[in-house]
Amino acid sequence: MNQDELHEYLLKLKNKNSQDPTIAEYKKTIRQELNSYRADQPHPPMNSLLPYSEKKKDIVFYSFMEAHGHAWRPKIGEHEYKRLKLSWQSLRKHNTDIEIRFCYSERINLFRDPESTLGKDRNDSLYDKWASLCNDYGVEMYPFHESFIGNEPNAWSIHRWYNLALWEKENLNILYLDADTYINGDIQLIFDIYKRDPVYGREEIGFRHDPNQGIHGKDPRFYLDLIDASILAQGGKTEVQKYCLGVILLNHSIHKLFTPEVLSGYTDLLERIHALKVFYAIPNFRIMDEFALWVLLSRWSLRTSLFGDQDVTQSFLEKKHETNFNPIVLHYTTKDEEKFADWAYARSCNPEFSQLSRSQEERESSVI
Numbered sequence: 416m417n418q419d420e421l422h423e424y425l426l427k428l429k430n431k432n433s434q435d436p437t438i439a440e441y442k443k444t445i446r447q448e449l450n451s452y453r454a455d456q457p458h459p460p461m462n463s464l465l466p467y468s469e470k471k472k473d474i475v476f477y478s479f480m481e482a483h484g485h486a487w488r489p490k491i492g493e494h495e496y497k498r499l500k501l502s503w504q505s506l507r508k509h510n511t512d513i514e515i516r517f518c519y520s521e522r523i524n525l526f527r528d529p530e531s532t533l534g535k536d537r538n539d540s541l542y543d544k545w546a547s548l549c550n551d552y553g554v555e556m557y558p559f560h561e562s563f564i565g566n567e568p569n570a571w572s573i574h575r576w577y578n579l580a581l582w583e584k585e586n587l588n589i590l591y592l593d594a595d596t597y598i599n600g601d602i603q604l605i606f607d608i609y610k611r612d613p614v615y616g617r618e619e620i621g622f623r624h625d626p627n628q629g630i631h632g633k634d635p636r637f638y639l640d641l642i643d644a645s646i647l648a649q650g651g652k653t654e655v656q657k658y659c660l661g662v663i664l665l666n667h668s669i670h671k672l673f674t675p676e677v678l679s680g681y682t683d684l685l686e687r688i689h690a691l692k693v694f695y696a697i698p699n700f701r702i703m704d705e706f707a708l709w710v711l712l713s714r715w716s717l718r719t720s721l722f723g724d725q726d727v728t729q730s731f732l733e734k735k736h737e738t739n740f741n742p743i744v745l746h747y748t749t750k751d752e753e754k755f756a757d758w759a760y761a762r763s764c765n766p767e768f769s770q771l772s773r774s775q776e777e778r779e780s781s782v783i
Contacts, residue, residue, distance in 0.1 A: 416448060422648035425641070425694035433633065442637050445644050452647050453654045457718035471586045471668060473606040475506065477554075477594065478518040478575040480565070481541065492521075492541070496548065497770050498594035503552040504767065506598040513603055515554040518578040519545055520565070557581055562675035568685035569704040572660075576708070577678055579670040586668045592744070593661040595752060597759070600743040605664060605726065612720040613669045614712060616658035617729050617746070619705060624656070624721055627730050641696035642706075648694060649684065651713030656720070660705055661746040662727050672715060681707050731755040 416424060428441060477499065482491040503515065521541040549556045563570075563577035575591060582589075588606055609615045618625040623639055643654060684707045687693045688700075697706060712719055724735050728742040731751035736742060747755035756771035 418648050418650055421448060421644060422694055425644055425648060428641075428694075442634075442640070445637075445640050449640060449643050449647065452643065452651065455653045455716075457653050457716050471588050471666075472514065473588045473603065474514045474516055474590070475602060476516050476518075476575075476578075476589050476591045477502075478578050478591075479594065480520045480559070480571060480574050482571065494771075495594050496544070497767070500548060500552075501767050501771070502592065502594055502596045502598065503548075503554060506602055507552050509598060509601045510603055511553070515552070516557060516582075517545075517549055517554045518557045518559055518574070518581070520559040520563075520574070521545070560675075562678065567682045568689050569701075572704050573678075573682070573685070575660075576673050576681070577675070579665075579673040580675060583671055583674075587665075587670060588667070589665045589670050591660075591663045591665070593746065595747055595749060596662065597745040597747060597755070598743070599741065599745060602743065604743050605722075608726065609664055609720070609722065610666065612718045613665070613667050614656075614658075614717055614719045615664040615666070615722050616656065616660070616662060616719075617722050617724070617727055619657050619659040619702065620730055620748075622657045625659075625729075626724065626733065626735075638696065641694075645694050645696050646706075646710050646713050649710045649714075651710055652716045653713060655709050655712045655717070657709055658705065658719070659729060659746070660708065661729065661748065662722070662744055664722075669717070677711070681711055684710060732758070 424444070431438060431441075479492075479495055479499070481489075499517075506513075506515070519542075546556055548554075557578070559574060560578050560580045562580060563574050565574075567573060579589070590602070590605055620627045642657065643651075646655070684693065685703060688695050688703045688707070695703065695706065697703070724733055724742075726742055727744045727746070728736055729746040729748060731745070731747045731754045732740070745755070752771055756768050759765070760768040
């Protein structure tokens with residue numbers, strides 16, 4: 416099948432359940448369609464995608480947009496401030512030299528006035544608060560790239576990819592970190608250990624290569640087949656890792672591939688998922704931006720690799736670190752934030768950890 420035929424075939428599954436007598440034939444057909452997709456080697460070589468530079472700077476990158484939408488919700492920004500302060504504090508404890516870049520937008524009217532330029536309607540008190548925190552930890556602060564409007568699907572998350580265009584002329588290895596990260600060692604080690612391939616990350620929690628509990632049911636392999644098939648149906652070329660996007664390393668200047676034109680197509684895919692025009696096998700729509708990125712990586716036919724859970728751990732607490740907690744990066748995730756905060760405070764008595772704890776009401780009010 417070509418990609419359109421495959422997509423139409425997948426859409427026929429929408430009204431079927433596991434007891435349908437035709438499901439066995441669907442499973443067989445889909446797996447056959449995935450044979451070459453899973454067997455093909457990533458190509459072309461990196462230096463045919465981009466002018467290859469031997470000399471690249473290593474940087475750590477964060478990005479945050481204040482919650483706007485239909486109602487101004489300052490509690491989200493307040494909590495993100497606490498998270499980022501802890502992340503930067505822990506990073507600088509082990510490395511005072513590496514460059515950290517932080518993209519920030521505090522425009523209250525970002526959604527209401529998409530024609531306005533970045534910086535208009537600026538809340539000076541908010542901006543100054545963040546600028547002061549950046550100054551405390553030697554973090555360079557940037558405005559958002561002009562191509563990002565703010566009313567895109569999953570805008571609260573995807574701004575990070577738009578902001579990569581700020582550095583389109585630089586040769587970089589970029590480690591992107593979410594705010595809910597704790598650095599437990601020298602972050603330079605991530606760049607030194609994971610050098611070969613263009614992309615590294617941890618797979619989404621509970622997927623095939625992740626040891627945490629997640630995907631379940633009688634046939635989790637068919638569920639994963641459906642995700643691969645839906646990537647293939649959107650123009651994917653080679654199998655890619657299904658990344659959780661809290662900790663992602665982009666090597667060899669591949670950030671230059673994230674052009675405004677490419678991201679326009681990325682956003683279009685998100686809009687079609689929102690409109691239920693795309694077969695989307697994942698029950699959680701909050702991670703559809705992850706799915707769209709997997710599609711991009713597959714279209715580019717990039718070789719995608721995984722961080723070892725010795726070095727980058729996610730959720731709290733993985734078995735690897737139960738006895739001796741020694742990762743370089745912990746992505747504790749919002750779901751396990753309370754567990755991490757209690758554990759870390761008990762170990763250190765540092766009040767910065769206890770400030771991560773929130774009431775149920777506060778957590779619910781912070782959902783975007």
